[in-house]
Amino acid sequence: MELREFADRVLGSETLEEKLRTVRGGFTDCEPGPAERIALPARPESLRFCQPRQAPPMPHLLSLGEPRRRGIAHHIMANHELQALEVMAFVLRAFPEAPSEFRLGLARVMCDEQRHTRLHAERGAELGVPFGSLPVNGYFWAKAQEFAEVLDYLAGLPLTFEGGNLDHTLEFEAAFREAGDTRGGDIMRAIHHDEIEHVAFGWRWLQRLKPAGQSEWDAYVAHLHWPLRPSKSRGRVFHREPRQAAGLSPEFIARLEADDPEEPAPPGA
Numbered sequence: 025m026e027l028r029e030f031a032d033r034v035l036g037s038e039t040l041e042e043k044l045r046t047v048r049g050g051f052t053d054c055e056p057g058p059a060e061r062i063a064l065p066a067r068p069e070s071l072r073f074c075q076p077r078q079a080p081p082m083p084h085l086l087s088l089g090e091p092r093r094r095g096i097a098h099h100i101m102a103n104h105e106l107q108a109l110e111v112m113a114f115v116l117r118a119f120p121e122a123p124s125e126f127r128l129g130l131a132r133v134m135c136d137e138q139r140h141t142r143l144h145a146e147r148g149a150e151l152g153v154p155f156g157s158l159p160v161n162g163y164f165w166a167k168a169q170e171f172a173e174v175l176d177y178l179a180g181l182p183l184t185f186e187g188g189n190l191d192h193t194l195e196f197e198a199a200f201r202e203a204g205d206t207r208g209g210d211i212m213r214a215i216h217h218d219e220i221e222h223v224a225f226g227w228r229w230l231q232r233l234k235p236a237g238q239s240e241w242d243a244y245v246a247h248l249h250w251p252l253r254p255s256k257s258r259g260r261v262f263h264r265e266p267r268q269a270a271g272l273s274p275e276f277i278a279r280l281e282a283d284d285p286e287e288p289a290p291p292g293a
């Protein structure tokens with residue numbers, strides 16, 4: 025399947041089934057087409073982005089003994105995964121001139137995001153919270169609108185949101201297992217495992233696309249758009265091992281770890 029066709033299917037289909045439809049037979053990138061920035065992805069009515077603060081907040085980790093609270097957590101995470109998929113499709117359409125090797129690699133990551141969305145949606149439904157039964161926000165999608173080049177994408181999504189998810193997935197795995205929810209724990213572990221490869225993908229392409237002579241850290245920071253910042257790329261507990269497994273350099277990991285997650289906003293921001 026052509027990448028452009030795949031991206032259009034993800035962005036233009038109004039049913040979840042179509043957006044998550046598995047691609048058989050691999051991808052080609054013969055006709056990337058003209059650059060186009062899609063303003064809003066099509067979604068079923070129940071999953072359209074709501075106004076800020078209308079969506080329920082992520083339940084506190086200590087409340088996850090309650091099945092419905094775990095269902096809400098899966099619902100929120102399913103929407104995160106779906107947005108990751110849509111943002112990647114946005115990147116395929118917005119940057120047709122990017123190297124085909126990058127674009128084909130991105131499509132492989134998208135197949136993982138389709139699977140992750142399904143895992144969370146199915147588990148949420150099992151816990152009494154079907155996907156689409158609660159309002160969902162469009163936070164990640166809104167951030168993607170600011171990506172002016174592929175390096176902005178790499179800094180924002182793989183190296184910040186997916187980087188932070190290396191910690192968040194472990195936090196939720198532990199909380200679900202603590203609640204006796206083995207299935208939920210297994211889902212978080214599987215996603216954690218995939219996320220290491222997604223961060224590695226972002227890291228490799230940051231190295232390839234950044235200006236020669238600029239450090240990875242400087243390139244990363246230069247391409248983050250406020251309020252995205254390095255402290256958003258970590259959870260409350262910082263895990264070094266998955267970042268090492270993703271191939272991040274010791275210097276980069278040390279800079280991330282030293283960043284204070286509670287840093288105040290700069291004046292005027």
Ligand SMILES: [Fe+2]
Pocket residue numbers: 105108136137140215
């Ligand atoms: Fe994912």
Ligand SMILES: [Fe+2]
Pocket residue numbers: 108137186218219222
């Ligand atoms: Fe991912």
